[in-house]
Amino acid sequence: MGDRVEISEKENNNIEEREVMDTPERSKNCQIATPIAKFEESPVFNFLNSLSPIRPIKSVHISQSINPLSFASLGSVFTSPHVTSVRESRFLRRHQLSDPSKPEFSSDDQTTVDPKNENTANVTTHADGQKENIDPRDSECEPSYNCSKFVVDFPEDAQEMADYTCDSSVNAPFVVRDCQTNMEGVIHHVDQDKEGTSCDWDSLINASDLLIFESPVVNGSEQENVFTQPGDGTEITDNAGEKMDYEHLSGFYRGMRRRCLVFEMGGGRKKHMAGSSGSDSSALLQSDDNNTSSSDQKLLRTTKLPGIGLHLNALAATPKEYKLVNGQDSSTSRRLLIGPSSSVDFNSSNAGQELLSNGGLVNLSLEGEIDSVENAVVDEINPCSPKKKRRKVEQAGDGNSCKRCNCKKSKCLKLYCECFAAGVYCVEPCACIECFNKPIHEDMVLMTRKQIESRNPLAFAPKVIRGPDSIVETGEDLSKTPASARHKRGCNCKKSGCLKKYCECYQGGVGCSMNCRCEGCKNAFGIKDGSCAIGHEAEAEEDEIENDHETNMDPCGLPATPLRATRQSIEHPFSSKKNPPQSSFPSISSSSGFVDAFGNPNFLPPPPKFSKHFETVREDEMPEFLQEGSSSSPISGIKLSSPNRKRVSPPRSSSVETSIGGLRSSRKLILQSIPSFPSLTSNQ
């Protein structure tokens, strides 16, 4: 921490920024602090102070100096490119709630002061309310690399949570962190009805306090840091716009926007969220970067968010990088990763606790799995580590964490672009050329997205579907693919034997199915022909069902955003090449009781790129509307012929179709299409 305390190295930073950074630690930074103190003590100051209602408070806003890059995407903070029109509306809505005052964060706003600036904001807030200056360098090392993941931290126990919230009725504060930027913001999600609540607005005024800039390096203390001024907590309310210091918020959101393409309510996922009506729950969202060293990772935990869903800019962190930082992290703070990976959290026991405290989260998983899950999650989360870039390049695929593309010709507006395909904006770490997949070009992104979706509604849907069964059972024949885990479209491999990541099935950690047109399939997760093939047929219907679930629900309990579905940011625990997936893999993907997929210690499947561990959904968890109606779903009527006939409709094998019949096809359509659009709407 000490290092961080030292502020910035960037001399370029504007004064304000410095103040911000320094402010927290004035005591430490004698240089700056001293002058200020003197100034404040001066008669002139007093005089001025008496004259002006304005409090001499700190430079809260100051932090703005943000790296333009990071904020570039102010434009549509919550609108993700993936968002369909419907979703867009949602996002808008969300946006209003969260930040009514600021209709627009233009990416260009950099000038505005935003305490929350990510890059600039290197201040870490401690629970005690003190802030530490973080060494900008930390952030610099990977300024924007990190994918923004939003993690929600919850207090260990309800009591803590209570502390955080200014009003018990009020939602818990949301802390958002941008892993890349290290920026954090705390948002209290308050019932709209309860806007005013008991919060001390003065505290709100000190947005700076609320804002938390966490350096990646922050370790165990991080969690504590997350919530600043617990009592004050409420910085933002949905309605808050009215009361909030918007500037602060704006900064906050900016950070969010940068990374979050989608911020939406988890309509479909509400269920997962557990019971919470969704309105009340609050979550601390963080996208964090905990690790300076990259070694520090935080455990993300999901909790039931009241209807809050974040579509993160891809959770793309590479799994390897993420680690459980500290025992503390895992145990102490509860963070929810909202986003694709969020589902994971549900599994963790801790998460469960948290959830319970909050009102009920769905506890999906086995505790035993928790650790692995956590690890996996953590790994993803920490994009900031110095290694990330390299990894991205090397492993990017492995994790779905932060996407970093290298597009040269597609302008990042085609599915060739991983970022775009994942529904996230390209970020600094991307090496793309002529990239249009940026907030600045939001319109274009949305338009393109729509076009693609018009062609293939499922284009942005998750490629791999994992059902509860998805995990291969240990000890069983490797060739057998989990019933529920399948690549929707199936692969078309000719030369790779489905043993390399060229193969989407393999990449996704699932076996090939009847849908695959691969030749010479040797997929370690389950070959197309052979035992697995049989299983596939039998499972075909099951798969459909599963698909439906997925489509409609976010296994994570998060709001299913179309985008999210696209790629699970979270990778299998084993995603890292170096790290054997074995243990983690199964645990993650399965909601319950999965055993090592292969039972083969030696076998280390690559981390699934599309993996849906988090997507795994139990049927029982399935939203009623889905359950009842998958068949009844409005979409159900849709036929296989999707705009994108090629990829959308999988069933190639006559056998499958035969067994399943038309029903199946209809179901699948439902699955795919629903998630993106209708489901959200309906849920909302």
Added chain:
DNA sequence: GAGTTTGAAACT
């Protein structure tokens, strides 16, 4: 790091 291979995505 550059070049090759691969298969999805896009196009015809």
Added chain:
DNA sequence: CAGTTTCAAACTC
């Protein structure tokens, strides 16, 4: 719908 081209990731050296 099938074939071809384009593209970028995965892979190899």
